[in-house]
Amino acid sequence: MKTDLSPRMKTALYGLMCVLLIPFVFPTWWMITSSVKPISDIFAFPPDLWPRRFDLTTYARVFELQPFARQYWNSAYIAALVTAGTMVISSMAGYAFARIKFPFSNAIFMVVLLGLLIPSEVTIVPLFQIFLGWGMINTHWPLILVPIFGAPSVFATFVMRQFFIALPNELEEAARVDGLGRFKIFWTIALPLAKPALGAVAIFTFLHSWNLYLEPIVFLSSTQMFTLPQALTQFTDAYGGAMWNIQLAAATMTAIPVLLVFIVAQKQFVEGLAHTGLKG
Amino acid sequence: MAPVTLKSVTKSYGATSVLHGIDIDIADGEFVVLVGPSGCGKSTLLRMIAGLETITGGAIEIGGRVVNDLEPKDRDIAMVFQNYALYPHMTVATNMGFSLEHRGGSKAEIAERVQWAAGILGLTHLLDRYPRQLSGGQRQRVAMGRAIVRNPQVFLFDEPLSNLDAKLRVVMRGEIKGLHQRLGVTTVYVTHDQVEAMTMADRIVVMNGGKVEQVGAPLDLYDRPANLFVAGFIGSPAMNFIEGIVTNEGLVALGVTLPLTNSAPLGTKATYGIRPENLTLAADGLPAKITLIEPMGSETQVTMTLGDHTITGVFRERIAARPGETIHIRPDLNAIHLFDASTGLRIE
């Protein structure tokens, strides 16, 4: 497989990859550039790869048409809480399943893994009833609690468990001899060494929460409470037609911060994901 | 410093029994090596002394105190692990001071102890490094440093040299021994390498199949092995064994009669043991046909057939003969071991 390639082969490979890149890169690029074009230029053909004229008033319109700043905050703080909560719960559970001997641990682990087979799409009707009973409809509680305890956190627990299983047992034994109890071993030895796995868990969880769509439209009813994915689909004119330029401006704003974080930390991103224990 | 006493210690995992009643008395300041083939239970026993494995039955005392139900941290022991178990995310200094940190030492006190230990082990210039930046030998020293800063009553070593290359192993062997002489702390050392056991121990405990085969000073074990297992385990190359029957002429075996000095009852079925280095070349000796010659420079190791038996000899002389030719050998009459064929026990 890995022989040194001839120059012709190299050129061919680069060419192939550049062509393949188009559907991956063009939509994002087009979204960003179109969001600063006047609406008439968006439909110009062939499309301009760089905007001929800039029109930033659409960005202002995003905030006029909807409480977009508030919606942005909603999405951001929900995703932050879900990510933090999942990291705490799944690193503890993953550690215990990997490292601590206690009765029925395997049986309990199987029960927890069941959660992977039961995505919230399956249980959305009773979840709606449960949160209705708790008076939490049109609040953010369902969007926080369901992912922290449901399938996404089970996946996170699985990833953490795989990581901790691979951690040398001797390190913990040394720590026990050094005088540490379980909680301290977890906190000062196991967790600091689990940063790659925690990073992967954080990325998965954040993106999952950031992209949630079914839950918000089921649980939320007032625009003040909306999250970004839901808000993006609400930019329509009086006839229900999409207001493309405004939608693209709003979409760009939801995409840019995560993209920037990704570009800065792409190495940690990619390597974190590669170390999720899914390598087999 | 403290003596360590094991009283009928047993260990089982469910129905599987791995240690069947171990009794060992380790004196204050003694260097004891537990040695045996893999799976003999030596590491399990060490880990039970450390408190890393629960004790199924019997009692372990450290300094006269039963420690069966004590956490490792409350046993006042320090342990050096096979793979060093250095915390990868901490510097050498933090690694070494870590246990003191959790025992409530003051910062200055910890720094002083770490400096002291680093001085002894020649680690002073490495204190700010991380484990991944160290060589195998340096990591080994840090692992030892971590053990000595605490000034524990007992040191436990679990095959600490098995990850080092042969040359470094000899160096570290000397260092550990030197450290013991300097600090005089009771030490229990586990290894599968009988050379390590012979060179380092005050006393050796030979274990096999979850039982103690023999306890004694290295040369006692070499000179007077209590049974076939110890005889075969201690010494390299291993002792030759030939089965036969004791008669007036000596031990009669298939195709050969071997000289005897022991006064075993006539007609006893016995195993005759002679170490390769206790065979000498002699013109009037027993004829043996050479199958393999391995010159080592200082000595020559020869594999040969004596009667129907394949045996090994180690000779100081250089041997000009070639495989297929016959040489004449004689066992050193003062170094013959005789074991009962049915019990495997030594016959005096």
Place this chain on the structure above:
Amino acid sequence: MSASASPNQKRPFWTIARRDAAAGYIFIAPQLIGIIIFVLVPLGLVFWYSLHEWNVLAASFNFVGAANYQMLLADPNLPQVLVASAIFSAGLVILNMSLALLLAVLLDQKLKGMVVFRTLFFSPVVVSLVAWTIVWSFLLQNNGGINGMLAMLGIEGPNWLRTPTTAMISVVVVQVFKNVGLNMILFLAALQGVPKELYEAARVDGTGAFKQFRRITLPLISPTILLTSIITIVGSLQVFAQIAVLTQGGPGMTTTVLVYYLYQQAFQFHFFGYGSTLSILLFVIVALLTFAQWQLRKRIVFYEN
């Protein structure tokens, strides 16, 4: 403490093992309790609801036994919904896995600038899902960018999202481009985990590149292929936002997959009882597929640690 306690003395209740077990239960408690409240109890409730005729608007909640399941079997829409789900999932998994493998193999070559390519191929994963879908829905319009480009080549493109066959293709392709980067990264990690000596040995044996890939690479990364395919297939059954934004299940019902149908029945038509029956169906499908793939593991995964 008595200095020489005898071993026969009463052992303390909190032995090392007991204390550790207690710590274990404390560590898993949040997860376990959460799973019970937010996953297992709801699953039980879904089943309970599915035995009832429940119309929220009419405020009726009557036990009807298996009636909802009989309705399910008789539902004239269901075959179409299941076919749409099957086409979507099969198309997505096949396209996603093969494209991910192709990209991973390309990125595994010794070429400069691979990190840049890797970053760009991965980038859609971090673009928020609805934003990505909105952009594509714009590009796929009748007068959108895709048809514009086709027109330049002299081809008159279809109205992608309003034509039955192309609507399904569009939904699948948009989703593949969005998420293929994840599997690509996992495959790449697996490829890089194959020991180089194996390829060197194969070259010494005179094995060609294609045969090396089939006989060495594929078997060795088969555990990764299996795991990612399970995750991808389970994920494909949960697709909702893309359908809601791109086609709303149309045209007709050609892109109405099971989750979308479930959402319509429960939250648009307020048939909670029947919606719950559909949930049970979804659960059974997810469970059966996962189980089947897990069983397959024994046959197709050649190698495992």
